[in-house]
Amino acid sequence: MSGCKNWKEMKDVGKPKKWQDVPMGGIAYGASAENVETGQWRSIRPVWNEDECISCMLCWVQCPDRSITTDENGKVTGVDYFYCKGCGICAQVCPKKAIEMRPEAEFA
Numbered sequence: 199m200s201g202c203k204n205w206k207e208m209k210d211v212g213k214p215k216k217w218q219d220v221p222m223g224g225i226a227y228g229a230s231a232e233n234v235e236t237g238q239w240r241s242i243r244p245v246w247n248e249d250e251c252i253s254c255m256l257c258w259v260q261c262p263d264r265s266i267t268t269d270e271n272g273k274v275t276g277v278d279y280f281y282c283k284g285c286g287i288c289a290q291v292c293p294k295k296a297i298e299m300r301p302e303a304e305f306a
């Protein structure tokens with residue numbers, strides 16, 4: 199392990215001569231984004247129309263936030279508004295126009 203414990207010590211000893219002298223950096227743990235309600239950023243909301251949907255899964259594939267929900271058979275069931283940021287990609291790719299983007303204010 200490195201003989202240097204922190205940046206103050208690094209400053210004292212100067213530039214590290216080998217990688218073992220570089221102090222340990224911070225650690226970001228995975229899965230922390232799961233608790234972030236990114237849906238609060240949304241200004242327009244995708245509204246899914248079950249009657250028009252043919253469950254082609256294009257919206258599910260393209261959604262950058264994994265916000266299109268499905269049942270155990272892989273059929274689309276709607277939108278998870280906890281994560282959906284309202285980017286509108288799902289509505290753009292839907293071949294049946296089964297998703298309509300509406301102002302979030304309508305649902306306040």
Ligand code: SF4
Nearest residue numbers: 251252254255257292
């Ligand atoms: S892209 Fe449209 S038709 Fe296809 S699953 Fe999504 S909402 Fe349904």
Ligand code: SF4
Nearest residue numbers: 261282284285286288
């Ligand atoms: S609006 Fe964007 S984030 Fe929301 S469900 Fe559609 S593709 Fe996903």
